Structure formats: C-alpha cells, structure tokens
Amino acid sequence: MKLFYFTVLMFKRYLKNIAFMSVIIIIPLCCLFLRFVGMGGDIKIKVGLYSESRADIDMLYEYEGAVRFICYEDLEEMKDDVCGRSIECGHYFTEDLPEVYDGDNMKRAIICYKSPATSFNKVVNEIIFSEFFYGYAYDILETFTYPKTNKADREELYGLYNGFLNTDAVISLDYEYIESSAVETETLNTFGFLRGILGIYIMLGGLLGGFCIIKDFKAGFGKTFSPFLKTVVSYAYFITPALLCGLSAFLGLCLGGNGGLAEALNTFLYSLTAACFGALVYCFFDNEKSLTSVLTAVVLASLIFCPIFTDTGSIIKIAAVLEKLLLPTYYINNSLAAPLAVCFGMSFVCMLVKNRD
Secondary structure, eight states: HHHHHHHHHHHHHHHTTTHHHHHHHHHHHHHHHHHHHOOSOOOOOEEEEEEEEGGHHHHHOOOSSSSEEESSOOHHHHHHHHHSSSEEEEEEEEEEEHHHHHHHHHHHHHHEETTTOOHHHHHHHHHHHHHHHHHHHHHHHHHHHHTTTTHHHHHHHHHHHHHHHHHOOOOOEEOOOOSSSSSSOOOOOOOOHHHHHHHHOOOOOHHHHHHHHHHHHHTTTTTTOHHHHHHHHHHHHHHHHHHHHHHHHHHHHHHTTOOOOOOOOHHHHHHHHHHHHHHHHHOOOOHHHHHHHHHHHHHHHHHHHTTTTSSGGGHHHHHHGGGGGHHHHHTTTOHHHHHHHHHHHHHHHHHHHHHHH
C-alpha cells in the first residue's frame, strides 16, 4: 500500500515536470514521423553510370528500388559529381559487355568511383551485378550445361530457373557438421531498430529515478522509515519514470505500426525491469556524478553492442557476451522473465542492505 501511495505521488511530481513530459510526448511523434518517412518512396540513392555503349546500361534504367541511376555523357563530369557528393558513386563500363563476356574475361569490365565517406557502393555493386546477371543468365546457363546435357535436360533447367525468378519463396540453408549427425538451420534474426532505441529510452527512464532519490534523501526524506519501508518506498522513484517512458514508447510503437496486446505486455515487463535495474545501479552509485558516468557508459555500450544497428555479437565473440549484460537486448528479443527476476532480486537485497547502514 505504501508503495502504491508513493508511486501516485511520484506520478504527480513527474507530470508537473515540463521538460520530462515534453520528452514523453515528443517520442511517439518522432516514431510517427519515422513511419511516414519509411513509407515515402521519393528517397533514393543517386548513382552515376557512364558507358561507351548505351545499350550496356539501358536495363538499369528500368530498375525500381532504393537506387536511382543517372546516365552521364562525360566521364570526368561523373567523377566530379562523386567528389562533390552529388551522387553516392559512379560506375564506368569500360567495354562492350557482351564482347567482354564472349571473351570469358570480365575483370575490370566495370570500374566504380566512390567517395571515401560512402558505404553504399557495395549495395549498388550487388544491384548492378544482379541486373546484369539476370540479362546474361540464360547465356551462362547454356554455356555451362550444353556440353553435358541434352535438349530435354536444358529445357527442364530453363523451366526451373524461370520458376525460381517468379517465386517469392526464401532460400533456407541447412548446415551439417562432420563431427555430428545433427543438422542445424541457420536463420536470420531481424532486429527492430525502433524497439532497440526505445529500449534504451525506457532504460534511461529507470536510471533517471536515481537522481531524484539522491536529491530527496540528501534533503532528509525517509530518515524515520524502517529499512524495509525505505526500500519499498525507494522503488517508487524508479518505477514511475520507467512506466511513463514505457507508456510513451508503447504509443510510439503503435503509431509506428507495431502495437498490440503482446507488445503492451512486453513493454510493461521491460519497464519494470528497467526500474529494478535503475534501483540496482543506485545501490552502487549513489551520487550524481558517478550516476551520470554510468548512465553515459550504459547508453554507449547499448548502442554499440546491442543488436540495434547491426548484430555485433555475430562478428565479435566478446560482443556476444557483453550484449547479454545490457537490457535492450532482452527487449528486442522478447525474453524478459529472467532479467526481471534477476534485477528485482539483486536490487531488493542490495537496497535493503544499503538502507540498514
């Protein structure tokens, strides 16, 4: 009952904080903005093309996607635009591609000019390769199968290839290890960028309670409370901002097109976990300077090691260990039961010991 009473008081306190409530309102609006930006089809990567034979690059003008191909009449002009960042990169088709292909020597047939500041060239290279491969695929299939197959077999291969081009099916690869008879399927986990950022945001809400409790306890609040009551009341400082940030994040997810009952429950549990995590951090860092340092370190570590922008853990082994120590990872992967239990148990014991001193 005491926890509920003090939580209500803390809600009133935060609702009167204009700066805090401004952030609570702005976050869902930002999510809505990101949704409309993602739906827009006018944002395209500009890529330059130059070829002595216009026929080589005609097929690229019909490409519909995130890349817009621009034809140049002058190679030097394309290079200047690459240097000036008017285009992300430029591709120079050095010779007539059918003649190069017939000679069985494709090396340096296409030269890419790019700025050191861009990384889109690798994506564009794949797009260009896929478009040209589509154009020459039947010739390649004919070249590599003609000496070994008869006409009926080749027609069957053409049919299979056409079926592959016109299907929306996704290829799944099964890897069999020599040491074991078990077969494992490698799957790609799609990580939510938005949920990762909101996970950090909710975690910050839980840590924010530490600054309020430090200020109030320095002023003498809670001196007459028993250690147990002081521990229970202390949780109100962390639960309130975490739940408000969680509500804001959930509204953001709804406006971003990712709402639902399961998402609401997941966000609620994560908010409680963030509150317990904030209480645990406060037990060891109970002054504003050290708490600010920890907050900064945790945010940076989450951005680097959690699977928000990229799955660092699949590249660096130590990152796979570090990401499991950071809360946003569990929010992204929807596995919150264990982190909530661990954070609550550790924070309650540490808080009780701290309040006995």
